Amino acid sequence: MLSKDFSARKTIKHLSKSDMFRSIIVLPHVRFQNQERKEKVVLIIRRHPVMLFFKLFLNLVYFILGFVLIFWAASGFGAMIGEVPHRIIFILTILNIAFFVTSLFYSFVTWYFNLVMATTERIVDIDFLSVLEVKWSEARLSKIEDVSVTSPGFLAALFNMGNLEIQTAGTRGEFEIKHIPKPLRVQDVIMDLVTAVRQPTSVSTKPKRKTK
C-alpha cells in the first residue's frame, strides 16, 4: 500500500495554491468508474493552467469584440442604416453576457475534465473533446514500453510544459498527453510506477533517505 509520504509528493510541487486550479495532484482523493479494489490513484495530471488562462483570455477578447459590435450597431453601423430599436440592442447585450459566462464555464469544465490519472495499475486518459464527445483510454502499466517527453515551442520552454508520449505494447500503439506541466518529473513518476509493477519488491514507495 502506498504511504502518504510517497516520494512523488516531494518531487512534484503543486503549480497552483488553489485547489480547483491544480494541474498536478499527488495521491488525490479520487474515485473513478471501474476502479479496482486495491487500485490507488497516485497522480492526476491536467493541462498546464496557462492553457486554461489562454482560453479564458480569448473568451474575454470575444466578449469585448461583441460589445464593440453592439455599440456599432447601436449607432446604426456608423449611420449606414437607420436607428436600431433599443430592444434589439438590449437583447444582443444580454446574449453577449450570457455567451461570455457560458464560454468561461465551458472552458473551465473542458480543462478540469481533460485529465490523466496514473494509478498503481494503469494510466487512464480522459479527453473532453466536445460536449458531444468524451474519450476514455487506458493503458496497463505492465504494457507500457516507453515514456518520452517532447517540449516544442517557445511557450513550452517558458512555462516548463511539454507533451508526454506513452508507448504501449499491442495494437493500440501510443497515446499522447499534451501541454502538461513539469513533464520530466511526471515521466519519472510514471516510470517509477512501471518499474514497481514489473518488480514489485525492488521499488519502495517511501522517500529515500539522504546518504552522507
Place this chain on the structure above:
Amino acid sequence: MITTVTLTAWFYRALVLLFLALYVFFAGYLYFRVKTLARSVKTDHSGMLSSFAFLHFLVVVGLSVFLGFLVLLPF
C-alpha cells in the same frame, strides 16, 4: 396584410428563436455531460461543478424564455 417586410421580420424572429433553442439544448447537454463525468470521476469538486452546470442550465432556460418573449413582442 402580409408584406415582404413582415415576412422578413418573422424570418429573423424565427432565426433568433431557433438560436435560443439551440443554446438551451447546448446548456442541457453540457449539464448531462458534466453530471455523467462527475459521477464517473469523483473528485473534491466534481459535485460542485455538476451543481454549477445545473444552475447554468436553469439560467439559460430562464433567459431564453425571457428573450424569446422580447423577440416575439411587436416592435
